[in-house]
Amino acid sequence: MKISFPYMGTTILYKKLLEILGHEVIMPPRPTRKTFDLGVKYSPEFACFPLKVITGTYIEALEKGAEVLVTSGGHGPCRAGFYHEVHERVLKNIGYDNEIIVFDALKDNFFKVLSSFFKIKANNSFAKVKEAIKTVYKMSYSLDKLEKEVTKRRAYEVTKGEFTTAWRKIKELYDNKVFTSEDVEKVELEAYELLNSIKIKEIPEQEKIRIGIVGEIYVVMEPSVNMEIEETLNSLGVEVERSQYLSEWIEFTLVPSRYSKSHEYEILKKADKWLEIGIGGHAKQSVGFIVDFYDRGFDGIIQLMPFGCLPELVAQSIIPKMSNELGIPVLSLSIDEQIGNANVQTRLEAFLDLVKSIKFEKQNKSNIISLQDIINRNRIANRTKEGIL
Amino acid sequence: MKIGIPRALLYYYYSPFWKTFFEELGIEMVISPKTSKAILDKGIKESVPEICVPIKIFNGHVVTLLEKDVDYVLIPRMVSIKKGEFFCPKFMGLPDIVRHSIPNAEDKILYPQIKTNSDNLAKATDILQLAEPLGLSYSELKSALKKAGKEWARFNKICKKGYLIPEANKLMQEKLVKAAPRSGDITIGLLGYVYNVYDEFVSMNVYKRLQDLNVNLVTFEMIRNKDINKYLKKMPKRLFWTFSNKLMGAGHYLNNNPGIDGIIHLSAFVCGPDSMLGQVLESETQKTKKPFMTVRVDEHTGENHLITRIEAFADMIRNSKKKRRWA
Numbered sequence: 001m002k003i004s005f006p007y008m009g010t011t012i013l014y015k016k017l018l019e020i021l022g023h024e025v026i027m028p029p030r031p032t033r034k035t036f037d038l039g040v041k042y043s044p045e046f047a048c049f050p051l052k053v054i055t056g057t058y059i060e061a062l063e064k065g066a067e068v069l070v071t072s073g074g075h076g077p078c079r080a081g082f083y084h085e086v087h088e089r090v091l092k093n094i095g096y097d098n099e100i101i102v103f104d105a106l107k108d109n110f111f112k113v114l115s116s117f118f119k120i121k122a123n124n125s126f127a128k129v130k131e132a133i134k135t136v137y138k139m140s141y142s143l144d145k146l147e148k149e150v151t152k153r154r155a156y157e158v159t160k161g162e163f164t165t166a167w168r169k170i171k172e173l174y175d176n177k178v179f180t181s182e183d184v185e186k187v188e189l190e191a192y193e194l195l196n197s198i199k200i201k202e203i204p205e206q207e208k209i210r211i212g213i214v215g216e217i218y219v220v221m222e223p224s225v226n227m228e229i230e231e232t233l234n235s236l237g238v239e240v241e242r243s244q245y246l247s248e249w250i251e252f253t254l255v256p257s258r259y260s261k262s263h264e265y266e267i268l269k270k271a272d273k274w275l276e277i278g279i280g281g282h283a284k285q286s287v288g289f290i291v292d293f294y295d296r297g298f299d300g301i302i303q304l305m306p307f308g309c310l311p312e313l314v315a316q317s318i319i320p321k322m323s324n325e326l327g328i329p330v331l332s333l334s335i336d337e338q339i340g341n342a343n344v345q346t347r348l349e350a351f352l353d354l355v356k357s358i359k360f361e362k363q364n365k366s367n368i369i370s371l372q373d374i375i376n377r378n379r380i381a382n383r384t385k386e387g388i389l
Numbered sequence: 390m391k392i393g394i395p396r397a398l399l400y401y402y403y404s405p406f407w408k409t410f411f412e413e414l415g416i417e418m419v420i421s422p423k424t425s426k427a428i429l430d431k432g433i434k435e436s437v438p439e440i441c442v443p444i445k446i447f448n449g450h451v452v453t454l455l456e457k458d459v460d461y462v463l464i465p466r467m468v469s470i471k472k473g474e475f476f477c478p479k480f481m482g483l484p485d486i487v488r489h490s491i492p493n494a495e496d497k498i499l500y501p502q503i504k505t506n507s508d509n510l511a512k513a514t515d516i517l518q519l520a521e522p523l524g525l526s527y528s529e530l531k532s533a534l535k536k537a538g539k540e541w542a543r544f545n546k547i548c549k550k551g552y553l554i555p556e557a558n559k560l561m562q563e564k565l566v567k568a569a570p571r572s573g574d575i576t577i578g579l580l581g582y583v584y585n586v587y588d589e590f591v592s593m594n595v596y597k598r599l600q601d602l603n604v605n606l607v608t609f610e611m612i613r614n615k616d617i618n619k620y621l622k623k624m625p626k627r628l629f630w631t632f633s634n635k636l637m638g639a640g641h642y643l644n645n646n647p648g649i650d651g652i653i654h655l656s657a658f659v660c661g662p663d664s665m666l667g668q669v670l671e672s673e674t675q676k677t678k679k680p681f682m683t684v685r686v687d688e689h690t691g692e693n694h695l696i697t698r699i700e701a702f703a704d705m706i707r708n709s710k711k712k713r714r715w716a
Contacts, residue, residue: 044664044665044667044668045664046658046659046660046661046663046664046667047664047665047668048661048664075629077475077476077477077478077481077629077630078478078629079661079662079664079665081629082626082628082629082665085625085626085665086665086668089668089669089672093672274485274489275482275485276466276484276485277466277468277481277482277502279478279481279482280475280478280481281478283478283482307439307659308439308659308661309661310477310478310479310661311478311482313437313439313440313478313479314478314479314481314482314485314486316437316439317436317437317440317482317485317486317489317490318485318486318489318490320489320490321489321490322489332437334439
């Protein structure tokens with residue numbers, strides 16, 4: 001059975017899992033303008049942007065010959081849990097009658113998850129499935145570790161583009177060389193050698209700028225949707241870390257809480273003061289990660305969200321006060337099919353100027369302009385852009 | 390002591406409940422005035438630009454109440470009133486939005502968590518935690534809750550007899566309420582959340598305008614729970630949001646009811662739950678060939694376009710009805 005899936009983050013992980021289990025994988029193409037257009041054309045007008053992109057991806061994958069689509073479900077109250085229902089209707093409307101296999105959370109619909117599991121398991125033995133899961137689990141950790149390294153070092157590369165090329169090569173390495181969980185370590189060593197061979201500029205510690213990215217999981221994790229924001233920031237000479245990584249998502253969502261060693265529980269605790277209950281999506285994580293990045297000495301935060309995202313809007317409402325109280329600048333960017341590269345680039349550059357001026361003023365302790373003033377100025381500038389003032 | 394209640398969001402659905410509750414406790418209740426441009430502008434100033442207009446209006450009402458020198462503003466944190474279903478994330482985070490985005494709101498809001506399994510809030514035990522800030526005892530609150538629950542059930546029953554919420558509120562004094570008279574020549578299902586349909590400012594009085602056009606209206610509050618649930622049970626996966634599910638069930642019911650001539654879906658711009666609901670309703674009504682129209686409102690909507698559209702919709706229905714009669 002030819003399987004495909006939504007395109008998000010390091011997609012070779014899903015590919016690997018399905019391949020080890022002996023399925024033929026139709027790799028969904030990386031989302032492009034064409035994908036967005038297809039998605040926008042067929043999705044409900046006010047659906048959130050990730051739904052539209054995934055609609056486009058599904059159509060492209062089905063055109064490439066996929067027979068079955070695999071995706072994750074959800075239990076609300078964020079819209080994402082209802083995606084597959086809408087997708088099924090949309091695809092049926094344009095004449096695709098393909099099956100979508102959904103993995104809901106185990107506790108919501110045990111039997112459906114079980115039946116989905118057996119569809120994917122096919123004729124493989126349980127031992128093989130276990131090995132496949134173990135391999136992918138290890139791989140996700142290893143890849144995320146490397147990616148963090150890339151988005152850190154890329155800020156200081158001597159020749160532009162070397163790390164991006166290396167990162168692509170690393171993903172190919174994992175794709176071609178990892179077949180069992182033992183392979184992961186060997187390949188990881190190789191990957192590190194590759195990264196270490198790239199020349200980087202020496203920058204004194206106090207001049208390094210670190211930016212944390214928080215927000216809705218899809219737009220945070222998928223570079224083609226957020227206009228390669230990490231790469232753009234790196235090219236402007238700052239280190240970047242995200243709130244969402246695939247390994248963290250697996251640890252938090254799929255591993256039962258009793259065995260999970262997820263960092264996210266701590267993060268949620270940090271958000272308690274601001275957002276008392278979980279309200280779906282990743283709003284509470286976004287808020288928690290802002291506190292976490294602040295605690296770890298980051299210099300600025302960027303919040304990414306799809307236009308009209310329900311949970312992230314709640315987080316966005318809280319952010320101005322957080323930014324004021326913690327004294328860390330935050331830029332909120334909402335993303336949809338109409339956003340342009342130049343717009344984002346300009347806003348990022350302006351934001352980084354602000355971050356730098358705050359940082360260096362703090363270091364020089366010359367209190368000509370207080371921190372508060374700068375943040376207020378930033379807020380006003382932001383709001384002017386959004387069209388309030 | 391004065392408690393402020395914002396006339397926004399679920400106020401329209403639960404006003405008899407809170408009214409009785411605070412009357413029983415002998416606490417003065419200050420309800421913010423009807424939504425106006427001034428209130429909306431206050432709300433817009435304190436809200437993020439992208440958020441939907443009902444939340445902006447709500448914020449405006451909270452600001453207005455705070456200016457009025459109330460001791461507290463009541464903002465229940467609506468989490469769930471049905472097992473396995475929730476409210477829109479914005480409702481769940483509403484107290485957090487208010488206390489972190491409106492200046493001076495932090496210590497002035499009361500936000501009991503509503504997590505129960507019935508539309509009737511009498512069993513939402515978290516409301517009892519209000520005892521401390523209100524300076525009353527648990528038992529007093531308990532009996533008030535019970536009384537409020539009873540009143541609300543009566544109100545709900547009146548609605549089911551075919552009355553819109555403002556009409557039902559007026560009929561609360563009467564002992565015996567007859568079924569609503571139906572004088573119009575066509576019947577239209579008006580689907581929308583209470584805070585869109587009954588907020589005269591944002592909906593620009595759509596229900597009164599329709600009534601003036603000699604149209605009978607059916608809203609989800611008038612439809613029996615049994616009928617709503619009958620269609621919901623057939624769905625493979627329900628929506629996560631209680632009121633959206635009610636609209637969904639009501640929509641299916643109206644769609645398959647030959648007595649209904651058309652359906653209008655009233656929705657706010659960028660409403661997330663409605664983006665899913667609307668898509669389903671639209672494809673379902675296409676199957677039965679029932680006239681269906683979506684009216685989307687926000688802070689910029691002009692009145693004229695709304696009037697033109699609903700008049701045209703009513704005319705179209707009348708014409709096709711006439712044609713059918715002659716055919």
